[in-house]
Each structure stands twice: as structure tokens, then as C-alpha cells.
Amino acid sequence: MTRRYDVVVAGAGMAGVLTALGLAGHGVRVLLVEPHGVGAGQSGQSHGYLHRGYAYGRTEPLLPPLLGRARVHWDTLLRDTPPVTSNSVVSFSDPGAARGATEFWRSCGLPVSAVEAPDWLGGGFASCFRSEEATHDFGPVLRHLGTRIASCGVDLNAGTLTGFSEEPGSVYCEFERPDGTGLTVRSRAVVVAAGAGTPGILARSGLPPVVRCRKSFVLVLRGDLPVISAVFPASTEHGLFLASRTGHESGTTWLVSDFQSFDSAWGASGQLPGWWAHRILLTLRRIISPERLAGVATVSGYAAVKSGLVPSSGTVSHGLGHDFLGGRAIVASPSKLTLAPLAAERAMRSVARILKFPFDGAAWDPVPAGTARGAEGIRPGEKWETGLDAVKDPDLASGPPDIAELSRLFSR
The missing domain is CATH 3.30.9 (D-Amino Acid Oxidase; Chain A, domain 2)
Known part of the structure; x- marks a missing residue:
């Protein structure tokens, strides 16, 4: 039997999780699909810099203002969570x-x-x-956000997005579960936040290979x-x-x-x-x-393996998101973990247009104090x-x- 949702989000990294949580807060029925677990990919294993622009230069003039906008979200999300280092x-x-x-x-x-x-x-x-740039261990942060996923009505399913087709007013999404069996979901929109983990889907998006892989x-x-x-x-x-x-x-x-x-x-x-x-x-x-x-x-x-920023491009190549499939599919590709809240906000804005609900910006509750306590960093393996x-x-x-x-x- 084909399951029905308002939105399917593929990828449980920071951009996907924030998108799912934000949409659920607007009463949207969300299916979050991830093959390995919340934060198991690059988001949870990143170096954890909350960049402000010090590492870049004149060839990327749009990055500092974007990083400044993202910092407003991080100041709320991580308000009670001490960084590993407070500056660089x-x-x-x-x-x-x-x-x-x-x-x-x-x-x-x-x-x-x-x-x-x-x-x-x-x-x-x-x-x-x-530099006044903080670094965080985002593994524990993502694991906490995963518990929120379970408590706010988002369905989390193990699987990989393998294809989809457009029907009038909806999208049929096909997934492969870890055991090799298939799952078909009908939704009104799909958000691809899987980094470069869905190369076949990204190839259909119209993004050039240098951006998507x-x-x-x-x-x-x-x-x-x-x-x-x-x-x-x-x-x-x-x-x-x-x-x-x-x-x-x-x-x-x-x-x-x-x-x-x-x-x-x-x-x-x-x-x-x-x-x-x-x-x-x-x-x-x-x-x-x-x-x-x-x-x-x-x-x-x-x-x-990731999608996103073209090095030395002078711009963020696709404005933190890219709509295709008649506007019902959205690539949420922040290119840097620091920009994940902006990519999630961009995806939510597109979904709001499709589902026709008012949207005036994204907001997420702070991660509680003690979340990162006892963190082991990158685990063995x-x-x-x-x-x-x-x-x-x-x-x-x-x-x-x-x-x-x-x-x-x-x-x-």
C-alpha cells in the first residue's frame, strides 16, 4: 500500500533534520528517510566550525553576510550548549x-x-x-534533535531515496530499505537533503556535476x-x-x-x-x-561526499536551494554545515508555497545544556x-x- 504524507525529506543530516522539525511545527505530515541514522553522515562527522568568513576571501564575497544570517539561528539553537573551542x-x-x-x-x-x-x-x-569562530561537536547535537524528531510527529524510516515520478498535484517517491525491499510514498512535495548521497536524483535536478558531487x-x-x-x-x-x-x-x-x-x-x-x-x-x-x-x-x-559550493565561484552556486520537478522537489544543499539553517529555511519556504500555508521565517528551540557532555567525538571505525x-x-x-x-x- 502506498503511504501518504505532505512532505518527504530525504537525508537526516542537519539540513534535513531542521527542515523536518520546522515543517512539523507548522502541522505538516513529514516522512524523514535516512539509510544510516540521524547525523550519521557528514553533518555528524564535520570539523564543527561555525564559520563567519575568516577562512575565505575576496573570491567569495557573498559568504560573510550569509554566514552572519546563519549565526542568528545558531545563537538560538546552541545558546545553552558550550562549544569545544570558543574561538580559533x-x-x-x-x-x-x-x-x-x-x-x-x-x-x-x-x-x-x-x-x-x-x-x-x-x-x-x-x-x-x-577569529571568534566557535567549533562544536555536532554528533551529540544531532542525536538530541533526533529525539525531537521522534516526539514531534515526524516519521523516521530507514531507507534511501532511489527515484520519483510526478503526478498531478503529488509526487510518488520510491525508497529502498536496508534489507533491499522497496517502499513507495505519495507526497505533495519532496526535499532532497541527502548531500550527494542520491546522485541519480541530483542528476535529474539540473544542477551541474561540480555542484552536486x-x-x-x-x-x-x-x-x-x-x-x-x-x-x-x-x-x-x-x-x-x-x-x-x-x-x-x-x-x-x-x-x-x-x-x-x-x-x-x-x-x-x-x-x-x-x-x-x-x-x-x-x-x-x-x-x-x-x-x-x-x-x-x-x-x-x-x-x-557532498554537494554545494563551487570553490572560488564568487557566489553560493544555487542560493542554498534549487527547485525542480515543477517546483514540487527541492534540493536543500547548504554546502557548509554553518549554512544548514538557511538551507532548511529555504526548503520550508518552497514547501509552504506548495502546501499554501503562511511562512514568515524558520525558528527552532534551543538544544538543552548538557547535550554534548561526555561526547566522544568521532567514534572508532x-x-x-x-x-x-x-x-x-x-x-x-x-x-x-x-x-x-x-x-x-x-x-x-
């Missing part, structure tokens, strides 16, 4: 890049505060700034490490994001990602994670003091898409293996 250090090795960045920050209304280089930072940096990587280091968050923006060198997690039995966890993403529309070479990890390790050796890196006990990582024998036990203090081939590939 932004460091530059190039004085010219530092001057250009500070001019851009001031032009965007971002506070500019120079600070002394912290003791964990390696040599060679011309200047450091305090991007792959990046996150390196996970654990051991006797300080709790820090840092951004190393660079236009001619390799820039990094570094954010801590606490509470794991082996000590502090560092999540390290960079500014690179790769077109994954046609898959990726199995060697790509290894090349990327070597590059990250080489950069860490240059920017973090050897004494700190000597505290690293284990190294692992994972791939993140991180894995690469391929073996990484060369970096299983790297000597970070003396440097990773030679990566001349990696440098050649990344310079293309």
Missing part, C-alpha cells in the same frame, strides 16, 4: 596574504584582533589573528594533543582547518581538513586518499611544532575508501614519506 586562531605565513585578509574582514564587518603566536604553532608564520577528506589524529581550533588560509600554499574533539579514551582528537574538494561525479582514483593524507601530514609538519606532533598516537580518516599502509604509523615529528608525485598532481 587564523595564521598566515605570507605578510601580503595577511594584509589582504584583514582588509577583507574589515570590509565585511568581521572583528580583526591580532594575537601572539600560540606555543603549539610551528615557526615561519608572519601573523596570527583571533564533491568529495573531500578528513584526517583524524588522536593522542596527547592540545584542545585547539585553527585555520591556515593560503592561496599559494596548502591551507588547513584543524579542530579538536575531547573525551575519547586515547586523548584529544584532531580533525583536519583542507580547502580542496574533488569532482566525484565519476568516482575517484583509489590512490587519492593516500596522496591527500601525505599532503596533510607534510603540511602539519610545517605548521605545528614537532613537540606537539610527537603526541600523535593514531592516524585515520574518512571521505566526505573511521576508514578510508582504500588502504593507507604508508600512513598507518607515520613518524610525524620527522616527516611523512616523500610525496613528489602528490605535489605534481595537486599543482595541475
Whole structure:
């Protein structure tokens, strides 16, 4: 029997969960479909920066005002939830890049505060700034929002959106359950918030592959490490994001990602994670003091496939959302977790137009205090898409293996 709902939301990351909760608050009958569990994807495993724009520059002029709008929502949602770190250090090795960045920050209304280089930072940096960006462990936050899902009337079903067809006034959505059986749901609208987890659906949306299928990587280091968050923006060198997690039995966890993403529309070479990890390790050796890196006990990582922002595009490529299928299907693609509330609000606005109910903006109740207490960060089981024998036990203090081939590939 075909089930009936007002709206189907595919994907239980931050954008999907906020969309489902917001619509349920307007009395909408919502089915939320997720193959692995609330927050099991990139939202729950992100580095957790609530960006304000410090990591970007003149090539992305629309980002700071968008991030500022999103911050209003986060200030409410996380009002009672302490961050892992309350600010970040932004460091530059190039004085010219530092001057250009500070001019851009001031032009965007971002506070500019120079600070002394912290003791964990390696040599060679011309200047450091305090960014006032917080980092959070969003895994516990999403797990709490999952309990709200269960109590506010949203149906949560395990499955993957595999296809849909348009009928007069409705959409028939097809899902595949984890056991391989199918499910058909009739709804008045569908919101695709599955990142790049539904490539066939996204291909029908009309979005170009560079927007809908991007792959990046996150390196996970654990051991006797300080709790820090840092951004190393660079236009001619390799820039990094570094954010801590606490509470794991082996000590502090560092999540390290960079500014690179790769077109994954046609898959990726199995060697790509290894090349990327070597590059990250080489950069860490240059920017973090050897004494700190000597505290690293284990190294692992994972791939993140996502849709969203086109790098150096000068704009958010599709305005946080994209309607298709006669306006009854909406892609909610925030590109960055920070922008998830705006993507959810954009999706809700489209649904309100279809269902014809008044909508004057989204609002969500705060996550209660204590939600993140005892968080373990990224849990055991991180894995690469391929073996990484060369970096299983790297000597970070003396440097990773030679990566001349990696440098050649990344310079293309």
C-alpha cells in the first residue's frame, strides 16, 4: 500500500533534520528517510566550525553576510550548549596574504584582533589573528534533535531515496530499505537533503556535476594533543582547518581538513586518499611544532561526499536551494554545515508555497545544556575508501614519506 504524507525529506543530516522539525511545527505530515541514522553522515562527522568568513576571501564575497544570517539561528539553537573551542586562531605565513585578509574582514564587518603566536604553532608564520569562530561537536547535537524528531510527529524510516515520478498535484517517491525491499510514498512535495548521497536524483535536478558531487577528506589524529581550533588560509600554499574533539579514551582528537574538494561525479582514483593524507601530514609538519606532533598516537580518516559550493565561484552556486520537478522537489544543499539553517529555511519556504500555508521565517528551540557532555567525538571505525599502509604509523615529528608525485598532481 502506498503511504501518504505532505512532505518527504530525504537525508537526516542537519539540513534535513531542521527542515523536518520546522515543517512539523507548522502541522505538516513529514516522512524523514535516512539509510544510516540521524547525523550519521557528514553533518555528524564535520570539523564543527561555525564559520563567519575568516577562512575565505575576496573570491567569495557573498559568504560573510550569509554566514552572519546563519549565526542568528545558531545563537538560538546552541545558546545553552558550550562549544569545544570558543574561538580559533587564523595564521598566515605570507605578510601580503595577511594584509589582504584583514582588509577583507574589515570590509565585511568581521572583528580583526591580532594575537601572539600560540606555543603549539610551528615557526615561519608572519601573523596570527583571533577569529571568534566557535567549533562544536555536532554528533551529540544531532542525536538530541533526533529525539525531537521522534516526539514531534515526524516519521523516521530507514531507507534511501532511489527515484520519483510526478503526478498531478503529488509526487510518488520510491525508497529502498536496508534489507533491499522497496517502499513507495505519495507526497505533495519532496526535499532532497541527502548531500550527494542520491546522485541519480541530483542528476535529474539540473544542477551541474561540480555542484552536486564533491568529495573531500578528513584526517583524524588522536593522542596527547592540545584542545585547539585553527585555520591556515593560503592561496599559494596548502591551507588547513584543524579542530579538536575531547573525551575519547586515547586523548584529544584532531580533525583536519583542507580547502580542496574533488569532482566525484565519476568516482575517484583509489590512490587519492593516500596522496591527500601525505599532503596533510607534510603540511602539519610545517605548521605545528614537532613537540606537539610527537603526541600523535593514531592516524585515520574518512571521505566526505557532498554537494554545494563551487570553490572560488564568487557566489553560493544555487542560493542554498534549487527547485525542480515543477517546483514540487527541492534540493536543500547548504554546502557548509554553518549554512544548514538557511538551507532548511529555504526548503520550508518552497514547501509552504506548495502546501499554501503562511511562512514568515524558520525558528527552532534551543538544544538543552548538557547535550554534548561526555561526547566522544568521532567514534572508532573511521576508514578510508582504500588502504593507507604508508600512513598507518607515520613518524610525524620527522616527516611523512616523500610525496613528489602528490605535489605534481595537486599543482595541475
